[in-house]
Amino acid sequence: MTVPDDVTRLLAERFGLESGDPITVSRDRVVELGGALKEAGFTYLVYVACAHYPATDAEPDRTVAEYRVRRLPVDEVAFRVWVPTGESTPTLVPVFAGCDWQEREQFDLVGTIFAGHPDLRRIMLPEDWEGHPLRRDYDIATRHHPWR
Amino acid sequence: MAVDESGQAFTHPLYNVMAQLPGVSLGLTTADQLLTWGASNSLFVFPMATSCCGIEFMAAACGRFDLDQMGTIARGTPRQCDVMVIAGTITVKMAPRVKKLWDQMPEPKWAIAMGSCAISGDFYRDIYSVVPGVDTFMPVDVYVPGCPPNPDQLFAGMRRLQEKIRMRRNGEWTEPELRPETFGFKSPNLPRIGDPRREASLDEAQLDAVINLDPGGGLRRPDPKGSL
Amino acid sequence: MDPENYDPEGDLMILNLGPQHPSTHGVFRVKLWLDGEVCIKAVPYPGYLHRGVEKLCEKLSYVMITPIVDKNDYVSPFINELAINMAFEALNAVETPRRANYLRTLGAEMQRVGSHLLWLGTFGLDMGGALGGGASVFMHCFRERELILDCFELWTGSRFHYNTLTVGGNRHDVPAGFAELVRQTYTLIGQRADEYDAMLVDNAIFRARTKGVGTVDAKLAMELGVSGPILRASGIDWDLRRDRPYAAYNEVKLDVPVRYEGDCFARYEVRMAELRESIRIVLDLIDGIPEGPICALKPVKLPGAYKGKVGQAYAAVEGPRGELGTWVIADGTDKPYRCKIRPPSYHAVSLIPYLAPGNNVSDIVVTLGSLDPILGEVDR
Amino acid sequence: MSVILENPWLLGAVAGFVVINAMMVTAAWSIWFERKFAGAMQNRPGPTQVGWAGLLQPVADLLKLIQKEDIVPTNADRALFNLAPPLGMILVLAGLAVFPWAPGWVPADLDIGLLFILSISSLITIPVWMAGWASNNKYALLGGMRAAAQAVSFEVPLLLSALVPIILGGSLRLGDIVAAQADGRWFALWPPGPGSVAFVLFMLASLAEANRIPFDIPEAESELVAGITTEYVGMKFGLIYLAEYLHTAVSSLLGATLFLGGWDGPGPDGIHWLLLKSFALFAGIFWVRWTLLRYRADQFMALCWRVFVPVSLACVAVAAVWRVYA
The missing domain is CATH 1.20.5 (Single alpha-helices involved in coiled-coils or other helix-helix interfaces)
Incomplete structure (x- = not known):
């Protein structure tokens, strides 16, 4: 999926970013980028997805949050932010209302913290759960007393 | 491993007197058989349908199969049901609710674990959030294996349950249900209900979780010293 | 209105709809703050069927994942398989053979009919109760659904949970006599669909219960990522099958039904029109399936023998409930590094806090039914 | 003897x-x-x-x-909870006392038999509401409240449509009303107009009184789990359920008596005609039940006050005019 031309121009002129699939954006500009894309007609939120990357020699322990938005019918843009574990990324709920549940789910499962989220509670797992199951270091068969 | 139940035999004084009167025992036996016939032929089902097996349960209730043929209808409230059909995966979040609904059903009650998720967790059994089989927290009478079992397999399970009810009521010894173990089932090794290795603390913790299900929801632990 | 600051002319009542309730379509819990019977605030609590499918996908190799995702949206397993295998194929740039594409299109449309039939039955159940006319709608819909399951049983050997698609193509070719069976079945269902319309649309009670109830605003729906029939009932003419054709959809004539009211009745109309459209596509396709191989790759004997490339991909299909996508990151091993499934129902259910306030309990049940959530897919 | x-x-x-x-x-x-x-x-x-x-x-x-275990919820109002099912049964059965089954076969031949039946059948709301209130269950409470609202509203068209045979027959005694319809002059057929409309309204209002689809919102399974019976176990549930069926049966008996000529029919008069007619009505109610969906509470309240009440008032007026001038 190629990035449309107007988005490439927008990225280069306003943000000084290279286009790509996905676009990598810094944490302090992600809300601005989301707003700019929404103004450019990308009003459809496809998904918010996070993935966990354990610490390597070059990088610290971190997660990536990828947002994918769409301008109907076909244009699609994905942009991602890198969030070191223990730090947070600003939420996109003010821009896309749908980020509410999506970011909650990713917080619950992957553990990415979205700063300023109105209701950052667990959504899939019980409230008293410990750990975030989709992190790479989380054992799949973690016991949870008393039901398993 | 027959259990010695002689110490728990039912000895009501009036019963003892009545049992000696001529003809009464015959009448009581007949009445007993009648009641057994009633209990085994009118099994109202509480569909604890969580996932795929719930769809097959619905299919079993519908035209081609029709559970109503054997007098089985599904009710939405556990109070009016005799059989709980656990059809689908039970997760850690759902398990206290299942246990609570099971406790809300009036005796005599039975449970059917329909589908491999309810029996052992199937391939989700290693997953952090899935209970590896409902028999880790509640008794199960009949296992209906399959993923999902066809509706006719559910019918076979219901027939098995009817047979079991009749045999139990008539005082015949029924073999304990064989739990269909999947191959190489190693972990998690959670003791089942009735397993002598099961710790009392596990029961206590499960009871606690059920009672403190929804704080502020009007549920409270009964006061052991208080009156009813 | 905030339930905490609500003017207490009397106390508000908190009603827990679910997680085990006859009409929450599975295990879904909505906490309702009620004033009388009118809802002031609704907070949904999904997650009672969270089975960790995404974690399981990280632990299994590519060819082992297909039977797992069958169980996500257990009403349309074929389309689940299609979605995840398309993502793997996009990741590895595998081209599927033409016959496989046609068979996938055929299977997806057959499955869509079955899924919409099940939706219609449970929607009737929501409105008419288990002991009423709704049960009649339900039973009749399941009568037809059994015929569809028979077709799939003949094809794949299983009523559902087929495990018939794999990376690069299909596992099972259609058997002899399949075309005739499908033609008979779907012709019959096309006739029966008219009977359902006669029973429901011509019924004043059905119209009174659905018209103007649960109106979805198109702008909000797009921000929430709602897709499929719900979006099309709100006036957005968008369908992945037409706008971004996959499988063999670019060779299939497709009319996308659109309604503009956005209420439950519009959603009913859109789904019924889609049902007829799918039946037409199935009948068109069944005679024109090209000959050829059904799988581009040789079957692997060991699950770990198939290695993916490094990279990431997103692929989406139009499921019965909307855009069913898979975002997959691969690190070059035989297992995906991260596999995110984008379920349409999760987005649809997130409409509840916007739709419920101001309605009474009966309307909330109907609205929830018209969104057609499948909880296995919401919670995964 | x-x-x-x-x-x-x-x-x-x-x-x-x-x-x-x-x-x-x-x-x-x-x-x-x-x-x-x-x-x-x-x-x-x-x-x-x-x-x-x-x-x-x-x-x-x-x-x-x-055989089922008898459960009373912890915080339920024990007395009311236990009283509601038998009370409902008693009230439904009490209405049967004044029925004219056949010429001369009346268990209690009251002058005001119709008034007695209607007042008794409106009392049935009370046990239904009691059941809903005493269960200490929110679904049951909603069901009970719905039942009370529904019964209070549908009393009005029920009574007004029952006024038509009273006016035409000139008596409150059920036997007299049946006798006035002798020789095929059933009120549902003759005089044309008010009787037949009132018959339809009466049966619809009876459906609402007996909590039948399309007016079965007190026990709406898809919304309120099982409505008022949510917490009831065993034979108490059985009594409520049976009382509902009996209420339907009484409604169809009453409809057959008031509008379809009771025991009157071709050939010899007798109980067989009454049973045949009421059975037909009974089956018709089932037919309606398994065909139609359910109205929402406010919708059929609007239906009651905007359609049923004016139409039944008009029926009464036309019947009165007919009675005076014809």
């Missing part, structure tokens, strides 16, 4: 015994009938296994229900 006939107490006891038992048995087997009927409408066989064609299914259900 003459002893029984001469002694009013003995006569009442015997008649009551016969009527109550006959009606209970009928109600029990009407459940079997309904299940078979629903099965026929839904392309499935219905009960087939228990007894021939499932005929013994109600017996099995009954035997099962009396």
Whole structure:
């Protein structure tokens, strides 16, 4: 999926970013980028997805949050932010209302913290759960007393 | 491993007197058989349908199969049901609710674990959030294996349950249900209900979780010293 | 209105709809703050069927994942398989053979009919109760659904949970006599669909219960990522099958039904029109399936023998409930590094806090039914 | 025999015994009938296994229900909770006392028989509401409240449409009303207009009184789990359920008596005609039940006050004019 031309121009002129699939954006500009894309007609939120990357020699322990938005019918843009574990990324709920549940789910499962989220509670797992199951270091068969 | 139940035999004084009167025992036996016939032929089902097996349960209730043929209808409230059909995966979040609904059903009650998720967790059994089989927290009478079992397999399970009810009521010894173990089932090794290795603390913790299900929801632990 | 600051002319009542309730379509819990019977605030609590499918996908190799995702949206397993295998194929740039594409299109449309039939039955159940006319709608819909399951049983050997698609193509070719069976079945269902319309649309009670109830605003729906029939009932003419054709959809004539009211009745109309459209596509396709191989790759004997490339991909299909996508990151091993499934129902259910306030309990049940959530897919 | 006939107490006891038992048995087997009927409408066989064609299914259900554990929820109002099911049953059965089954066959021939039946049947709301209130269950409470609102509203068209046969027949005694319809001049057919419309309204309002689809919102399974019966166990549930069927049966009996000429019919008059007519109405109610969906509470309240009440008032007016001038 190629990035449309107007988005490439927008990225280069306003943000000084290279286009790509996905676009990598810094944490302090992600809300601005989301707003700019929404103004450019990308009003459809496809998904918010996070993935966990354990610490390597070059990088610290971190997660990536990828947002994918769409301008109907076909244009699609994905942009991602890198969030070191223990730090947070600003939420996109003010821009896309749908980020509410999506970011909650990713917080619950992957553990990415979205700063300023109105209701950052667990959504899939019980409230008293410990750990975030989709992190790479989380054992799949973690016991949870008393039901398993 | 027959259990010695002689110490728990039912000895009501009036019963003892009545049992000696001529003809009464015959009448009581007949009445007993009648009641057994009633209990085994009118099994109202509480569909604890969580996932795929719930769809097959619905299919079993519908035209081609029709559970109503054997007098089985599904009710939405556990109070009016005799059989709980656990059809689908039970997760850690759902398990206290299942246990609570099971406790809300009036005796005599039975449970059917329909589908491999309810029996052992199937391939989700290693997953952090899935209970590896409902028999880790509640008794199960009949296992209906399959993923999902066809509706006719559910019918076979219901027939098995009817047979079991009749045999139990008539005082015949029924073999304990064989739990269909999947191959190489190693972990998690959670003791089942009735397993002598099961710790009392596990029961206590499960009871606690059920009672403190929804704080502020009007549920409270009964006061052991208080009156009813 | 905030339930905490609500003017207490009397106390508000908190009603827990679910997680085990006859009409929450599975295990879904909505906490309702009620004033009388009118809802002031609704907070949904999904997650009672969270089975960790995404974690399981990280632990299994590519060819082992297909039977797992069958169980996500257990009403349309074929389309689940299609979605995840398309993502793997996009990741590895595998081209599927033409016959496989046609068979996938055929299977997806057959499955869509079955899924919409099940939706219609449970929607009737929501409105008419288990002991009423709704049960009649339900039973009749399941009568037809059994015929569809028979077709799939003949094809794949299983009523559902087929495990018939794999990376690069299909596992099972259609058997002899399949075309005739499908033609008979779907012709019959096309006739029966008219009977359902006669029973429901011509019924004043059905119209009174659905018209103007649960109106979805198109702008909000797009921000929430709602897709499929719900979006099309709100006036957005968008369908992945037409706008971004996959499988063999670019060779299939497709009319996308659109309604503009956005209420439950519009959603009913859109789904019924889609049902007829799918039946037409199935009948068109069944005679024109090209000959050829059904799988581009040789079957692997060991699950770990198939290695993916490094990279990431997103692929989406139009499921019965909307855009069913898979975002997959691969690190070059035989297992995906991260596999995110984008379920349409999760987005649809997130409409509840916007739709419920101001309605009474009966309307909330109907609205929830018209969104057609499948909880296995919401919670995964 | 003459002893029984001469002694009013003995006569009442015997008649009551016969009527109550006959009606209970009928109600029990009407459940079997309904299940078979629903099965026929839904392309499935219905009960087939228990007894021939499932005929013994109600017996099995009954035997099962009396064996169930009796549960009263912890915070329920114990007295009201236990009182509601038998009270509902008593009230439904009490209405049967004044029915004219055949010429001269009236257990209690009251002057104001119709008034008695209507007032008794409106009292049935009270046990329903009691059941909802005492269960300490939110679904049951909603169901009880709905039932109360519904019954209060539908009383009005029920009474107004019942006024039509009173005016035409010129009496409150059910026997007189039936006698006024002798020789095929049934009020549903003659005079044309008010009687037939009032008949339809009366049956619809009776559906609402008996909580039947499309007006069954107090026990809306898809919304309120099981409505007022949510917490009821075993035979208490059975009593409520049976009372509902009996109420439907009484409604169809009343409809047949008031509008369809009661025991009157071609050939010899007698109880067979009454039973045949009321059975037809009963089956019609089932037919409606397994065909229609359910109205929302506010919608059928609007239906009641905006359609049923004005139309039934008009029927009364036309009937009065007919009575005076024709």
